[in-house]
Amino acid sequence: MDQFLQALINGILLGGFYAAMVLGFSIIWGVMGVINLSHGEFIMMGAFMAWLFSEPPDYLMEQLKFEALNPIFTYLISIGYQGMDPFLSLIIIMPVMFCFGYLLQKFLINRVVEKPHLVSLLVTFGLSITFANISKLFFSASPRSVDVAYTGAIRMGDVTMSNIKAIVFVGALIMLSALYLFLHRTRLGKSIRAAAQNKNAARMVGIEIDTVYAITFGLCVALTGAAGMMISPTQAVFPYMGPPFTLRAFTITALGGLGSIPGALVGGLVLGITETMIATFVPRIGTNLAIVASFSILVFILITRPQGLLSGLRPMEMEEGT
Amino acid sequence: MSTQTNGNNKPLLEAKDIYAGYTDFDILQGVSLEVYPGEIVCVIGPNGAGKSTVFKTIYGFLKIRKGTVIFDGQEITNKRPQQILRAGISNVPQLRSIFPQMTVKENLEMGMYIEKDKKRIAERIEYVLGLFPRLAERRAQMAGTMSGGEQRMLEIGRALMLEPKLILMDEPSAGLAPLITRMIFENVERLNKEIGLTVLMIEQNARQGLEASHRGYVLELGQNSYQGTGQELINNAEVRRAFLGG
Ligand SMILES: Nc1ncnc2c1ncn2[C@@H]1O[C@H](COP(=O)(O)OP(=O)(O)OP(=O)(O)O)[C@@H](O)[C@H]1O
Ligand SMILES: [Mg+2]
Numbered sequence: 001m002d003q004f005l006q007a008l009i010n011g012i013l014l015g016g017f018y019a020a021m022v023l024g025f026s027i028i029w030g031v032m033g034v035i036n037l038s039h040g041e042f043i044m045m046g047a048f049m050a051w052l053f054s055e056p057p058d059y060l061m062e063q064l065k066f067e068a069l070n071p072i073f074t075y076l077i078s079i080g081y082q083g084m085d086p087f088l089s090l091i092i093i094m095p096v097m098f099c100f101g102y103l104l105q106k107f108l109i110n111r112v113v114e115k116p117h118l119v120s121l122l123v124t125f126g127l128s129i130t131f132a133n134i135s136k137l138f139f140s141a142s143p144r145s146v147d148v149a150y151t152g153a154i155r156m157g158d159v160t161m162s163n164i165k166a167i168v169f170v171g172a173l174i175m176l177s178a179l180y181l182f183l184h185r186t187r188l189g190k191s192i193r194a195a196a197q198n199k200n201a202a203r204m205v206g207i208e209i210d211t212v213y214a215i216t217f218g219l220c221v222a223l224t225g226a227a228g229m230m231i232s233p234t235q236a237v238f239p240y241m242g243p244p245f246t247l248r249a250f251t252i253t254a255l256g257g258l259g260s261i262p263g264a265l266v267g268g269l270v271l272g273i274t275e276t277m278i279a280t281f282v283p284r285i286g287t288n289l290a291i292v293a294s295f296s297i298l299v300f301i302l303i304t305r306p307q308g309l310l311s312g313l314r315p316m317e318m319e320e321g322t
Numbered sequence: 323m324s325t326q327t328n329g330n331n332k333p334l335l336e337a338k339d340i341y342a343g344y345t346d347f348d349i350l351q352g353v354s355l356e357v358y359p360g361e362i363v364c365v366i367g368p369n370g371a372g373k374s375t376v377f378k379t380i381y382g383f384l385k386i387r388k389g390t391v392i393f394d395g396q397e398i399t400n401k402r403p404q405q406i407l408r409a410g411i412s413n414v415p416q417l418r419s420i421f422p423q424m425t426v427k428e429n430l431e432m433g434m435y436i437e438k439d440k441k442r443i444a445e446r447i448e449y450v451l452g453l454f455p456r457l458a459e460r461r462a463q464m465a466g467t468m469s470g471g472e473q474r475m476l477e478i479g480r481a482l483m484l485e486p487k488l489i490l491m492d493e494p495s496a497g498l499a500p501l502i503t504r505m506i507f508e509n510v511e512r513l514n515k516e517i518g519l520t521v522l523m524i525e526q527n528a529r530q531g532l533e534a535s536h537r538g539y540v541l542e543l544g545q546n547s548y549q550g551t552g553q554e555l556i557n558n559a560e561v562r563r564a565f566l567g568g
Binding site: 023193198200201203205207 | 424
């Protein structure tokens with residue numbers, strides 16, 4: 001029973017992270033009909049940035065053999081900078097990722113949004129490989145770990161809750177609620193929903209679709225980067241860490257509906273709990289089986305309920321809007 | 323319906339010799355039309371004649387290759403929808419244009435997207451809801467769950483949010499039951515009388531459309547073929563044979 005309870009708590013904590021992790025993927029798909037296969041790489045970038053900001057500069061100088069950056073590191077050493085808390089680094093990660101996403105949409109994705117799905121699928125697939133390999137050139141393939149000062153766990157009777165995972169869970173809930181309020185209460189958020197629901201009508205009331213798309217993409221990349229930071233203290237950070245997240249994002253979106261925030265939470269929890277239960281109760285192969293479970297759920301849902309379990313920004317549909 | 327005498331009035335909207343198309347081929351080959359302030363003008367014509375295309379070009383959705391559009395003394399040829407809205411033209415397109423997963427109130431709010439003054443938006447919402455009691459009862463309902471007629475009314479209401487001088491309506495009665503169609507036309511005529519709204523509409527339902535209008539145009543194969551007052555067109559033998567069922 002305790003083992004079950006423990007697995008349940010771990011599953012819920014993981015599910016909260018998954019919900020935050022999937023937002024960017026789900027909203028981009030829901031708003032502009034682009035299935036972003038480079039989603040996992042944005043998580044990887046966020047995680048690497050958390051690593052960069054949290055390590056002391058002398059260690060980075062030794063690890064990254066980039067002469068060009070040495071003056072920066074030397075300067076940071078001279079002022080006695082020792083790295084910052086990874087959660088604090090969100091205030092840099094999110095704006096940087098926003099700008100990156102905004103420019104990516106403005107100069108690249110906006111050119112393919114009107115084209116058939118296959119085109120944007122191939123473009124984002126290409127981006128995913130490009131991003132992973134550039135990261136490898138820059139950071140090498142060695143797995144990195146991100147440390148925080150407050151490891152340890154909260155003990156409640158016979159079950160424990162890791163501090164970091166609890167913080168991540170709370171952070172995820174904050175992200176979900178903030179995004180919900182943004183989309184429903186602000187003029188910009190409403191214009192994003194309008195563009196998702198009826199593109200022509202949105203144009204007609206004077207919404208500049210290209211700009212709204214660029215802002216949406218920037219926002220989604222920023223949220224995804226933040227998720228990458230949040231996962232970085234609990235798993236290895238390396239250039240090829242992205243694809244399993246993209247796969248999970250597919251599953252959760254299929255479970256919860258396109259662009260639906262409550263759906264992301266429900267889908268995230270279902271997947272998080274399923275994976276943790278399998279990893280806990282299936283001996284030996286459980287951990288590897290967990291990711292298989294994700295794919296099986298995806299296939300099962302696509303066959304039985306292609307519109308998702310909850311409705312989102314718009315119904316799940318593959319055909320082109322006109 | 324009585325004929326408007328606009329002898330010394332300048333047209334509010336003047337489209338002159340418009341050429342436009344979706345591919346290299348011009349669907350519109352020299353369409354011209356004029357709408358005077360306070361008029362209801364109806365465009366009729368067979369399917370595929372290019373009626374909707376005319377509206378799309380006026381509204382800046384489709385590039386005008388030749389010709390000019392003048393509105394309220396100002397040239398608006400190939401302006402963006404946002405600039406057209408600011409000039410004072412609203413649009414109710416042929417295809418459903420509500421935001422289905424927004425409430426009635428939010429949909430109306432989107433009609434004033436280009437303005438930021440929240441107080442003014444709230445006032446306009448109340449004003450428009452006052453014009454359409456059926457919408458007022460449903461202000462918190464998701465627009466996508468309303469009936470076809472209610473959705474049409476919402477589209478018209480949304481188009482009125484910015485206090486336009488001219489409203490373009492593409493087949494406002496399409497797909498609606500006769501009773502609802504009559505109600506929509508009554509609303510249009512009432513708005514025309516009460517707030518002096520100028521209306522340019524396309525109607526499949528030619529007789530009813532012309533009866534509700536001051537003047538009409540017949541569009542065929544991307545060109546004007548006839549024009550006149552509503553009654554003149556209804557009485558014209560050829561127009562009758564072609565569009566009014568004998
Ligand atoms: N988006 C588009 N792309 C290509 N061709 C189009 C497009 N929209 C309309 N057309 C073509 O332009 C021509 C005129 O279409 P339009 O929609 O203006 O006709 P209409 O007079 O409004 O007809 P209806 O009474 O059926 O609404 C048609 O031949 C149509 O096939
Ligand atoms: Mg039409």
